[in-house]
Amino acid sequence: MRRWLVWPHELTALYVTEGEEVFIEQAPNLLYSLVFRTLEVLVMFSLLIMASRSTDPVVTQVALAFAVGIFLWLLKALGEAAYTRYVLTNYRVLVITGLFERNCEWVSWRKVTDVSTHRSILDGLLGMATIRIHSAHEATGFTELRDVPNPDEFEFWVTKLVQTTNKRAEVDDWLEAEMD
Numbered sequence: 001m002r003r004w005l006v007w008p009h010e011l012t013a014l015y016v017t018e019g020e021e022v023f024i025e026q027a028p029n030l031l032y033s034l035v036f037r038t039l040e041v042l043v044m045f046s047l048l049i050m051a052s053r054s055t056d057p058v059v060t061q062v063a064l065a066f067a068v069g070i071f072l073w074l075l076k077a078l079g080e081a082a083y084t085r086y087v088l089t090n091y092r093v094l095v096i097t098g099l100f101e102r103n104c105e106w107v108s109w110r111k112v113t114d115v116s117t118h119r120s121i122l123d124g125l126l127g128m129a130t131i132r133i134h135s136a137h138e139a140t141g142f143t144e145l146r147d148v149p150n151p152d153e154f155e156f157w158v159t160k161l162v163q164t165t166n167k168r169a170e171v172d173d174w175l176e177a178e179m180d
Contacts, residue, residue: 011085011096015104024088024157028147029128033081037074044070086145088157093133095145109165111135115158117151131155 006014012025034041044067051063079099087094094106114134123129129151132143148154 008083008085011083012087012094015094015096015106016087016089017091020092021090022087023090023161024086024154026086026149026154028081028084028086029126029149030078030081032122032126032128032147033078035122035126037077040070040074044074081147086148086154088154088161090161093145093158093161107133107135109161111137112162112165115155115162117155119151123147127151129155131158133158 008027012022016022047063047067047070051060051067054060054063076099080097083097083099085094085096087096092106092108093112094104096102096104112133113136116132116134117129118132119129128147128149131145131148131151131154133145134143145154
């Protein structure tokens with residue numbers, strides 16, 4: 001039975017099977033989540049200023065109610081980002097998401113057909129990227145890992161794991177050769 005009240009760094013252990021080796025476990029870049037939500041933050045602060053300067057109690061209450069609503073929405077969005085993990089193992093790639101509703105999607109390396117990386121100017125400045133993993137079964141909906149920090153290292157591991165698996169070689173053999 002899976003536990004629901006866990007810290008973000010404990011998520012991966014809930015989904016990795018015995019004998020499965022984790023190579024990379026990363027969370028999306030939380031700074032980008034804040035930058036991406038700048039408009040909402042500005043609206044929230046504008047409402048707080050409006051509430052503090054208004055002489056009409058109805059305007060004050062409505063502005064405060066909306067500001068609190070936006071704050072709670074931002075808190076939930078940041079919590080969702082904090083409870084998201086991108087995991088690369090010797091068998092599969094997993095995306096674990098959810099603060100209140102937990103989801104785990106994965107695809108086996110044997111099913112991966114293509115990998116692409118997208119970096120906007122802002123992504124480049126913040127040191128991250130969106131990595132798209134295309135599988136032989138596109139109906140799964142599992143394609144994007146957003147706001148991946150250290151994308152070069154992540155992409156290196158994805159490439160090596162796909163190459164190694166598609167050659168029907170064992171990942172452990174490749175690792176031993178790399179370390180010698």
